[in-house]
Amino acid sequence: MIEKALKGEPRYWAWIFFLLSIIGVGFGCYLYQLSYGLGVTGMSRDVSWGVYIAQFTYLVGVAASAVMLVIPMYLHHFKKYAKVVIFGEFLAIAAVTMCLLFIIVDIGQPARVLNVVLHPTPRSILFWDMVVLNGYLIINIIVGWNTLLADKKGVPTPGWVKPFIYLSIPWAISIHTVTAFLYAGLPGRHLWLTAVMAPRFLASAFASGPALLTLLLLLVRRFSKFDAGFDAFQTLAKTICYAMIINVFLLLMEFFTAYYSHIPGHIHGLEYLFFGLHGYDNLVPFMWTSAILGVIGIFLLLVPKLRMRYDLLAVGCGAIFLGTYIDKGVGLVLGGFVPNPFEGVTQYYPTFPELMITLAIWGIGALILTILYKIAISVREETA
């Protein structure tokens, strides 16, 4: 089936070469980072995780969100998803791969990364994160590929794949829960030290992942003969909308706990993000943009008349994707570090090489996704 990725219009190849050039530039920057050290990034003693780990955290959510298609499809036999569930699984494969790459580029001694396996340390959440992420990647490759093969032959998914499909459901929840635990169990980091971290991660994931998927499927609909179908889009939109409402609700809970208890440490993180702390406010415009995008997104997806228009559906999903991205891909990591353990403020700005490496990994994700989607679409077009 791979050969299907090798046949395409000039537009397809232009896109592939565009991605390859971004990846090339980022790879060059990575070689520079390898030789100089992580000093090429904007990170410092106080803000010791930056844009890499933030992307990782966000993308774990995107990967986990495939479950929002798998559950209705396989547990509730919601046939409208029959044709799109594969796109969710492929998105998960691309997202997990990006997660793993972001970890690799963030590590100061990448050559030693196997130490995590050679000296397994079960009390470290990072160990479990590695286990669940790799497991999830394998599960999705098995499920995705076999579903597609079966589709091509026009037969139902083979029976032995079913257990993997069911396993993927709790597993998807676990990858994002464990990732939340990376943050939630740390003493002295007030913004992260909250029991709703994992639920909030899941809620925002179940909004952002399907939002990205909807945007992708809308693109597919425009550029190929494959249409996910009106009903599938509407159901996805409802999922996104309700997940986002829960996400916003949980965020408001954080505000209540911090501001009503009035404990300074608990207020500082939110204050830095949304209002500025001691005059440091570089993220304030971003966080408010995120909040406004969230509200717009919810509104567009909640009102049936608006949601049913494909253009507004796209705007709504775009707003939610971007809003949750700012919240988790920018605010979460920095809000936890920036009011530092000395109640001081060290701001962080990613550097050019850091941004190029980040972009390159997104490029690799896009490349994987393009190839997988190309294959899936070709199969769909043939069997349509």
Place this chain on the structure above:
Amino acid sequence: MSMDRREFIKIAGLTSLFGAGASGAFQLLEPGVLDASTHEEHGHGDAAHGQAEEQASGPKVRWAMIVDVRKCEDPEVVKRIVKACHTAHNVPDFGNPKDEVKWIWADTYEHAFTDSANEFMDKGIEHLPFLLLCNHCDDPPCVRVCPTKATFKRPDGIVAMDYHRCIGCRFCMAGCPYGSRSFNWRDPRTVLKGKPPNPDFPTRVRGVVEKCNFCVERIWKGLQPACVEAAPNVLTFGNLADPNSNVRQILRTRVSMRRKPELGTKPSVFYLV
């Protein structure tokens, strides 16, 4: 008030000789115990193993440091202490806050004791420099989060680093609530200009985390930590597990403070004001 040198050597030397394990000075002197004590490999004792022993009998050595803050008033004292430590351990000085690596440094009361500052505070305290370093916590979150055991707790309470094991994930930096850890964002050897100030201590490579190690390499030889040697009237180092030790005597007679006690990490660095 510093420890009697002879007593110190006795504890430090013997502990290291017979393994830093649960065998303390006094037990060691009893016949029979000597034979029973195992020669644990120095420097990388299995933390879990050590903890198990601790529970059975309680540790016999638990190193701790006391900082007499009022004696730090003279900036020269602080400078001398920091220099002694950073020279002894080849700590690089990149000259900019972004790449900064430090083992011991001074900060204000307000920053050191974030939860206990108040606006009506004694102006004298407000302007004192508080020496900050790794607290060698009894329940160290940095050890808990490290995925490779590159950060580990020795049976004598010292939280040590294995620079060869560290993958540079910096999870421990996120986990330490005291901001005690530094990362080598760049190659530290470039600023040591080829010749490290102390050829007897290893220099680091880029991409690993480091922090104060309570001068484990000196204690092993029966010496006091470098900072204590530089200012013996300001800093006191000793064995918390021994009720008659120098540190216990001070803690019995003076009011002391620890940083962020509410987090339950039980720091082994105490401050007298």
